[in-house]
Amino acid sequence: MTTQIRRFLMDLVTIFAFWLIFTTAGWQSFNIVSGSLEPTLEVGDRIMVRKFAYGYNRFSVPFNPKFLGDHRIFFTAPKRGDIALFRLPYMQNEDLIKRVIGLPGDTVQMKQGRLYINGKIVPRTKIRDVNYTDYQGMPQHATEYEETLPNGVKHRIYERTDEGEVDNTGLYVVPAGHYFMMGDNRDDSLDSRFLSHMGYVDQKYLVGRADITTFSLYDCDQGKAISCSAGIPLGRFFKVIH
Incomplete structure (x- = not known):
């Protein structure tokens, strides 16, 4: 093997190691491909997810290496x-993204x-009616509303109807060590309301928080x-996620 080839391979190994460390311990880039979190996140948004927000286990690492185990270290609750x-x-080990509700x-x-x-209704305030063409x-x-969660977090949601498939449900009781996830696009989100599909999300499956x-x-x-200039959605660039 020539010196040039050896250097090239060493450079590749170095780049891969840096990428692995950065995406495991720091931040991961993620592309929004569905409308389940509209209007907070739009299809086509590229976001950064903070990996150290909830600690680490094998699901924090690309490819989910099983030998690392499910136990989470440096855990901070969402x-x-x-x-x-x-x-x-x-x-199917998909990367999924939702809002922590329960x-x-x-x-x-x-x-x-x-x-x-x-047992308490979450207040919501109407912002506007929205007519648009989806992705x-x-x-x-x-109808776009601003919803205020019990801890004071305000965020916006879409409601197409108040009589949708999961707009009237039984009582969900979130088990220990689990979280109830929902999309902000309430009538177009497969989330924890569908117990036979997603259901409650075990904390061991957490990857990170979108920032x-x-x-x-x-x-x-x-x-x-949305602010667009010459067809470029500048209003979505470097936007803090709430």
Whole structure:
């Protein structure tokens, strides 16, 4: 093996090692590919996920090496309202992203489209009506609300109807060590309300917390009130995620 080839291979190993350390211990880039968190996150947003927010286990590492085990070190519990990235083995190990709504021991319920946590209705304030074309080219109408969670976190949601498939549910009781996740696009999100699909999310599956959008390939033709200049969604660049 020549010296040049050896140096080239060493450079590749160094780059890979740096990437592995950065994406395991620091931040991971993630691309939003569904509308389940609209209007908070739009399809095409590229976000940075803070890996050290919830501590580390094998799900923090690319490729989920099983020899590392499920036990989480340096664990810090998610806060209500966090946008959390997690990976579920029973859902093809996909990277999934939702908002933390229910903490261990909480009760969660939907009644006529309204969210109840521990028996109390979560206040919401109407912002506006929204007519837009979604990322699949379908026309949509939604009402945008600002919702205030019990710990004071304010965030925006879309409601297409208050009589949707999971707008009236039984009482969910969040088990110890688990979290109840929901999308902000309430009528277009497969989340913990569907117990036979996602259900409650075990803390061992957490990957990190979404902090900021870096840039976006959002389609400016959707018709939302997003700042676009020459077809570039600058209003989605370097946006802190709430």
